[in-house]
Amino acid sequence: xxxxxxxxxxxxxxxxxxxxxxxxxxxxxxxxxxxxxxxxxxxxxxxxxxxxxxxxxxxxxxxxxxxxxxxxxxxxxxxxxxxxxxxxxxxxxxxxxxxxxxxxxxxxxxxxxxxxxxxxxxxxxxxxxxxxxxxxxxxxxxxxxxxxxxxxxxxxxxxxxxxxxxxxxxxxxxxxxxxxxxxxxxxxxxxxxxxxxxxxxxxxxxxxxxxxxxxxxxxxxxxxxxxxxxxxxxxxxxxxxxxxxxxxxxxxxxxxxxxxxxxxxxxxxxxxxxxxxxxxxxxxxxxxxxxxxxxxxxxxxxxxxxxxxxxxxxxxxxxxxxxxxxxxxxxxxxxxxxxxxxxxxxxxxxxxxxxxxxxxxxxxxxxxxxxxxxxxxxxxxxxxxxxxxxxxxxxxxxxxxxxxxx
Amino acid sequence: xxxxxxxxxxxxxxxxxxxxxxxxxxxxxxxxxxxxxxxxxxxxxxxxxxxxxxxxxxxxxxxxxxxxxxxxxxxxxxxxxxxxxxxxxxxxxxxxxxxxxxxxxxxxxxxxxxxxxxxxxxxxxxxxxxxxxxxxxxxxxxxxxxxxxxxxxxxx
Numbered sequence: 001x002x003x004x005x006x007x008x009x010x011x012x013x014x015x016x017x018x019x020x021x022x023x024x025x026x027x028x029x030x031x032x033x034x035x036x037x038x039x040x041x042x043x044x045x046x047x048x049x050x051x052x053x054x055x056x057x058x059x060x061x062x063x064x065x066x067x068x069x070x071x072x073x074x075x076x077x078x079x080x081x082x083x084x085x086x087x088x089x090x091x092x093x094x095x096x097x098x099x100x101x102x103x104x105x106x107x108x109x110x111x112x113x114x115x116x117x118x119x120x121x122x123x124x125x126x127x128x129x130x131x132x133x134x135x136x137x138x139x140x141x142x143x144x145x146x147x148x149x150x151x152x153x154x155x156x157x158x159x160x161x162x163x164x165x166x167x168x169x170x171x172x173x174x175x176x177x178x179x180x181x182x183x184x185x186x187x188x189x190x191x192x193x194x195x196x197x198x199x200x201x202x203x204x205x206x207x208x209x210x211x212x213x214x215x216x217x218x219x220x221x222x223x224x225x226x227x228x229x230x231x232x233x234x235x236x237x238x239x240x241x242x243x244x245x246x247x248x249x250x251x252x253x254x255x256x257x258x259x260x261x262x263x264x265x266x267x268x269x270x271x272x273x274x275x276x277x278x279x280x281x282x283x284x285x286x287x288x289x290x291x292x293x294x295x296x297x298x299x300x301x302x303x304x305x306x307x308x309x310x311x312x313x314x315x316x317x318x319x320x321x322x323x324x325x326x327x328x329x330x331x332x333x334x335x336x337x338x339x340x341x342x343x344x345x346x347x348x349x350x351x352x353x354x355x356x357x358x359x360x361x362x363x364x365x366x367x368x369x370x371x372x373x374x375x376x377x378x379x380x381x382x383x384x385x386x387x388x389x390x391x392x393x394x395x396x397x398x399x400x401x402x403x404x405x406x
Numbered sequence: 407x408x409x410x411x412x413x414x415x416x417x418x419x420x421x422x423x424x425x426x427x428x429x430x431x432x433x434x435x436x437x438x439x440x441x442x443x444x445x446x447x448x449x450x451x452x453x454x455x456x457x458x459x460x461x462x463x464x465x466x467x468x469x470x471x472x473x474x475x476x477x478x479x480x481x482x483x484x485x486x487x488x489x490x491x492x493x494x495x496x497x498x499x500x501x502x503x504x505x506x507x508x509x510x511x512x513x514x515x516x517x518x519x520x521x522x523x524x525x526x527x528x529x530x531x532x533x534x535x536x537x538x539x540x541x542x543x544x545x546x547x548x549x550x551x552x553x554x555x556x557x558x559x560x561x562x
Contacts, residue, residue, distance in 0.1 A: 188458075270469075341459070346557060
């Protein structure tokens with residue numbers, strides 16, 4: 001088992017490659033981070049409008065069921081029969097009052113409480129469970145639930161702080177900026193299996209340094225660029241972060257000379273692809289929020305999405321995108337959101353760069369004998385007012401090392 | 407429109423050839439100017455959710471996608487191979503054709519064995535354009551392989 005001293009330094013400016021590849025580290029992440037004291041994003045209330053509606057998702061690599069019970073409350077529990085470990089629910093979503101295992105038909109209620117065991121007393125005085133079998137000993141682990149602005153979070157820890165305390169003031173304020181109480185309308189999903197460690201996805205969204213260099217589309221059309229007014233802000237723990245920026249113009253400047261990907265001559269044949277309108281009260285046109293340990297809230301122009309990270313094993317994770325708008329969007333706004341989704345998805349003109357580069361990163365890391373460097377912008381972990389920094393990665397690893405005791 | 411199955415076969419053969427062997431910039435020419443191209447995960451399609459992962463509402467948007475593939479997106483080099491089968495036309499009242507077909511796209515990365523990138527069906531509207539050529543007025547690529555193996559770069 002890896003120890004803290006194996007990291008080789010107390011620093012958070014470097015991460016040894018084995019944190020992205022070691023199966024024991026992965027197991028510890030599942031236990032301490034995802035099944036530990038954290039709020040994981042699991043879905044939207046808009047996906048569970050009626051009593052009995054359920055969806056199946058993952059917290060870390062654990063399959064869980066989230067459902068609206070007969071009293072209208074949101075509940076959640078582990079999707080794994082207490083008998084033989086069989087997945088109870090094999091549909092991604094549906095409506096049901098009880099959850100019955102297909103194998104021996106053990107049945108559970110909306111809180112994961114075991115309600116029925118066929119032949120518990122045997123048949124014709126033969127068989128059945130032993131006298132000392134107590135059904136209530138086999139309830140499934142129930143999840144704590146938090147809701148804010150129509151977004152559902154869940155935790156395996158029963159005594160979590162309130163979500164707003166978990167997020168901290170700044171991250172709560174920016175979360176509420178998008179989830180401001182209006183009804184949410186799900187526009188659809190995109191899923192991809194990215195052959196890289198899950199942390200690389202989080203690091204990618206916490207890293208504004210790459211955005212001005214890798215993403216030709218963002219740079220060329222001024223959607224996110226190092227010479228624009230920007231901020232990087234974290235919560236006290238360092239686990240959550242915000243990248244905030246303001247759209248600029250498609251033109252060269254003194255600061256763009258290092259951006260070899262800036263293409264001032266690149267034009268679209270059909271400009272409707274990028275036709276953003278202002279929709280939030282402040283001047284920010286892009287806010288990318290990472291919420292420890294599994295959520296990215298994306299607001300890039302008018303494309304809004306929740307990206308949920310579901311680690312599968314050290315070398316792969318599923319990225320599950322939920323695109324949404326608001327109930328009060330008019331048809332033009334819905335169309336605009338659907339068009340701008342071209343930038344962001346499993347086929348995104350921008351996000352394709354990221355899933356491809358994460359694969360290339362894992363390919364290099366898997367060779368084993370190196371370290372990842374996070375030194376841009378200094379060694380600190382405090383808020384910054386520019387993009388030329390890896391500060392949010394350092395803050396992430398400050399929190400990661402504390403939680404993992406590694 | 408009389409259905410000439412060979413002309414229709416040729417349209418789909420050209421579609422696969424231009425995407426797989428190029429020239430890619432000729433691919434938008436298989437669509438009418440005011441076309442609709444959508445790649446939709448099957449779960450969205452079945453649930454009536456409008457989100458498509460590729461959405462082009464004109465030949466110009468198709469050309470923009472091609473230009474992005476050729477000039478702006480960073481990706482590992484790859485070969486693709488489209489296999490299009492069970493092409494089945496039905497005549498429409500407006501003179502065009504509704505065409506359904508099955509497809510599989512095999513992807514080959516330089517250092518990896520071939521794998522299926524995408525499998526699904528095409529729900530198309532094919533029309534005879536002003537110059538007499540058959541072109542796609544609409545193409546909905548409904549993909550069963552909703553968990554995408556990393557990235558869709560080229561159109562499906």
